[in-house]
Amino acid sequence: MDIVVITSILAGLFLVIGLAEPLAARMRLPFSVILAVVGILIGGGAAFFWSTNLTDALNPIALAILNLPIRSNVFLYVFLPTLLFQVTLGMNLRRMLDDWVPILVLAVVAVIVATFFVGYALFYVSGLPLAACLLVGAIVSTTDPSAVVSIFRSIAAPKRLSRIIEGESLMNDAAAIALFGLFMGYVMAGVPDPSLEGAVLRFPMLMVGGALVGIAIARVAVWVMALVARFELALISISVSLPYISYIVAEQIVGVSGVIAVLGAGLTLNLMGPGRLPPQSWTSLRDVWDLLAHWSGALIFILAALLIPRLLDGLNVADLGLIAVVTLAAIAARVVILFGLLPVLTRLRLSPRVDRPYRVAILWGGLRGAVTLALALAVTESFRVPDEVKHLVGILATGFTLFTLMVQGTTLRWVIKRLGLDKLGPLDAALSQQVVAVALQQVREDMASVAEQYGLTRDTVRGEAKKFAERLDSAVTSAEASEEILDRDRVTLGLIALAGAERDLILERFRERAVSSRLADRILSHADRLIESTRNGGRLGYLRGARASVAGGTNLRAALFLHNRLRVSRPLARLTADRFEMLLAQRLILSDLHSFIDNRIRRIHGRRVADLLHDLLDRRTEELEQTLDGQRLQYPGYAEQLERRFIRRTALRFEEGEYTSMREDGLIGSELYQTLIQDIGQRRAMAEQRPKLDLRPRKTELIRQSPLFADLDDASIRRLARALITRYTADGDRIIRRDSKARSVFFIASGAVEMDLPGGPKRLGRGEMFGQIAILLKSPRRAEVRAIAPTTLLILDEARFMRLLRRSPRLQQGVRDSASARGIDPSQLFDGLDAPKPKSASSAPA
Structure with missing residues (x-):
């Protein structure tokens, strides 16, 4: 195919991607649904223009679209690693680990249950071999919950619930593709009734082997990236190669799951990268991956949708009945997990409580997408798969995907509205009225000073002031008429706001380099746990979360065991040094929260709540100081070394700010500025080195x-x-x-x-x-x-x-x-x- 034609088609696809997102927002539909519709229209239109004699002038374009080299390996080897790798980089892994049980249930267990539900239901009604039916089950079992995740975020669903859905989206593709490879091997080998015992034994080997390959390759890549850390573009280029190398080595050389290898590589980089790479380079790396994933996700969807008319070729009435069987079996499997197993895990305290409306939303939001179509395409391309199996797999996978996109996807927002998930709860609604009244009161005072400062005419000010006063009076009346908020609830809301302000301060101190990149992610995880603990437990939950942020945790216990019993001291030295630094950073942040209580919380919740929050904050500070005193007693002088390091880093930040101001004011030239900044960079690299902790007891x-x-x-x-x-x-x-x-x-x-x-x-x-x-x-x-x-x-x-x-x-x-x-x-x-x-x-x- 001519390079000009290919370039033109790619440019057109990127134009479609750019216009599809605002169109989806305007129509209030999932982005993936819009892409699927556009892809179907393009593919169907190209087939129509090629088959009719009325539009011969468009035949070259139609032929180019129909002959695009779209193969399953393009999806699996080019686009899928990019998507999975970017998801791992954007995850808060430490928070995901808190909910690993429901994530694994919704991802791995749900995929296995759906595979067997669909497989056996199809086996009893279709007459196909069991291996082929289980292959269809594996193909349609992977969900694409990106749509429901974006909608959950737009309706302010609980963060923990959104995080579980994100974890599911990460893991279910891997589990489904591993099962697909397993049953595809049976079909190509001509085994009609596979040994389930062999499948059960081989499946964990594929998963564990893939994880080990990805982790090993990622650790080498991080070591190389740290060597070239001064060259940001080189560092990002190495990161781009990482998922592809992991996937190819796992699939082609080792013979394990390439998808799991990509996940292992991404999670390893997520854990190790912030502590070993410069903060700015890490931020740039994630920005690049966000863009690559956006393009990959859109292209994989639109290109897969181009294939839908081809995959549905030869559809008949009997096939529609089989599509209905697959649809009902897949929904039934998800019902069993969401309404059967998940409540049991909640009672066993292995999973957070998921209210029934949210479970219904998760059920209806289990859309299928490009991965399902790509796997179906891989079956139709294989010459070792019987033609009857190819035909049915293509039609069943495509028909079921279309049902989820066109029926579930287009009605998902309506379902969420009917469930009442788009509305504020009574407490939040009452609070919002008071917040609006307080905000408008402050705006009126500020606008009065602005009018006086600029000498605006009285008639102009009077006209606008009258409109504003009407809105303010309406807000005050609504606040007085709204449901009364109990003091207990006010304290809870104030503590949630306080924990949120603590999180914002951590990010601010990280940008100012007062908190090292090595520990910023861990401290942010503690802040997120504090917010959720407060939401669930009020004042007691806040105190529990605060104590947990000071405690050492299971890693410290393991390090203590190694040190006390086996005399292996390195893990304990590292964790103790991290803990020292975290405690000092938390003390710095807590000292700034009192002003937030006085300036923000007091105006909304009143003096009594503000005084109580001051007392709770003082209690936290006292406990933190006691822990710090104990650490200082154990390791005298080390806290002072860390404080000196903080002072040096702060001085360098101020010095850099002065040089930047002089450059912006034209007092120094660009050459001198670059020289000064390079000198600061060298001194900062020395100041960033943390002093070593000597564990030898004094x-x-x-x-x-x-x-x-x-x-x-x-x-x-x-x-x-x-x-x-x-x-x-x-x-x-x-x-x-x-x-x-x-x-x-x-x-x-x-x-x-x-x-x-x-x-x-x-x-x-x-x-x-x-x-x-x-x-x-x-x-x-x-x-x-x-x-x-x-x-x-x-x-x-x-x-x-x-x-x-x-x-x-x-x-x-x-x-x-x-x-x-x-x-x-x-x-x-x-x-x-x-x-x-x-x-x-x-x-x-x-």
């Missing part, structure tokens, strides 16, 4: 800071430091089990623990000890002890503790005090204990 300093060892001389302290064993624990870790044998005494160097005693819980903090009572009474442990904060413990075995106790009056007094606090006669503890010897330079624990 036991001598920790002993000196404990009042229990205040009467020991320097030689005794040094010997005691050699005898003590340091142990780090995370929040919630169990330190002592009830009824266990007493072998050691624990001294709290930092943090806090809680003892579950028969008379009630008792908390101990820095400078206190536990475990000594059971040793002195020679009895099993009577209490269970858990850490209630990240804690550093100094552990001394029984023999050394007894020798130290004989020599230290201060330690004996500490034992007496702890026994008295627990209602135990101290004299029982010291029966047979020798009197303490006079303190001397040589006295020390053995």
Whole structure:
């Protein structure tokens, strides 16, 4: 085909793509539906013009369109990797992991259920071999929920629900294509009744193998991209090659799922990229991928739609009946998942509660699209597939896709409106009236000052002021007549706004380089969890979310295990340094939120709510400071190094701003400006390097800071430091089990623990000890002890503790005090204990 013709057709397609999006917005239809209609019209029109003699002048164009080299491998190897890769880059992966159960259910499990529902329903009515019927089921099981996602966003659906749908859109293509490859192999091999046992065993191997290939290739790519990080275009070019290399290596060399390999590569880059690539380059990279994905998504849809007239060739009445069977079976499978399995997961607390109206919207929004058509095209192209199977697969997949696009897609907004999902709830409606009244009041004050400043004529001001006053009076009346908002709800709404402001501040500090790119995504994830926790639990939910953002989490527990048991310290050092930096960044952000309460929340919700929010914010700040103090005690001097690094980075930002202002004012030329900016870039690269954290315990300093060892001389302290064993624990870790044998005494160097005693819980903090009572009474442990904060413990075995106790009056007094606090006669503890010897330079624990 002539290059001029191909270029002209491509230019025309891009013109269609550019006009289709505003048309879809104007007609209030999903973008994919408009593209499908345009593609069908173009394909059908080309076939009509070629077959009639009335339009011979258009025959060259019609022939060029009909002869476009559209093959299934174009969709699978060119467009699909781009779409999947871009979705992974735009995901908040850490938030997705919170909801991995419902995402996997809606994606993988739903695809498998739909495959077998459709396959067996078709098998009983069509007479086709079971392998061919299951192949049809795999082809039509993948949904394209992009339409319902965009509509959910437009109606302000819960973010968690939208995130689950986005996760489904990412995973179901991969699961469906893996099943397609599995059953396509059976059909081409002529196996009519496939072994389901073999399919069950091979399916996980395809998935896991693909993920490992993608992760490995992506890690190498990130390493190369970090080497060329100064060259932004080179970095972006490498990222463009990544999904294609992953797909080809997985499919052609290793023999596993290429789609899963692309997902693994994209998720790996999503996790590693922000911390290893410059922030501006990372932003540019994602912008480029957004554009590539928009083009790929539109082209794959419009090109697939061009094939619909060809795939429907030979349609008859019996085929319409089979299309109806496929449609009903696919909908029934989705009903089983949404209304059967999903509520069970909710009761088991493995999934968020999804209200019935949203489940109906998800059901009706399960549109099929270009991936289904591409897979059907792959079947029709294979010479190893029987002609009867080719014919039916093409017709059934295309007919079902048309039903979802033309029936479900065009009525989806109507369904959502009938379900009432496009309306504000009573609480939000009442709040909106008050927000409008407050905003208009502020606008009136601002406009009065503007009129005075510019000396506008009184008649002009009076005329506009009258119209504005009428609107303001209407807003105030509506606010007074709206449903009264309870104080409890006002507090919840205020906390949601406060958490949203915290998220905005994180983004602002990231742009100012006050928060490093390495941790910005993680801190934003904490802010998102805080917003959702507040929505679900009000004030208590806010406090739970705030404590979770300070806690170490499961990764820290695993790192502590590696450090305490296996002496592998690198993961703990990295996570502890990250935690230090996150705590300092959170303290910086919390200090700015009080002004937001006074300037914004107070005007809408009143003084009482604002004062309560100030108290809650003060409580958060106090808990954060306590955690920071514990970290400082564990690793003295490291917080100061991070604060110095923050000051250096802030100074560089101010310096860069001054040079930019001078350049804009014409005080310096472009050559001098570039020289100065390059110098700042070199100094910034040095300032960005985080100081290394030394995990070696400073036991001598920790002993000196404990009042229990205040009467020991320097030689005794040094010997005691050699005898003590340091142990780090995370929040919630169990330190002592009830009824266990007493072998050691624990001294709290930092943090806090809680003892579950028969008379009630008792908390101990820095400078206190536990475990000594059971040793002195020679009895099993009577209490269970858990850490209630990240804690550093100094552990001394029984023999050394007894020798130290004989020599230290201060330690004996500490034992007496702890026994008295627990209602135990101290004299029982010291029966047979020798009197303490006079303190001397040589006295020390053995």
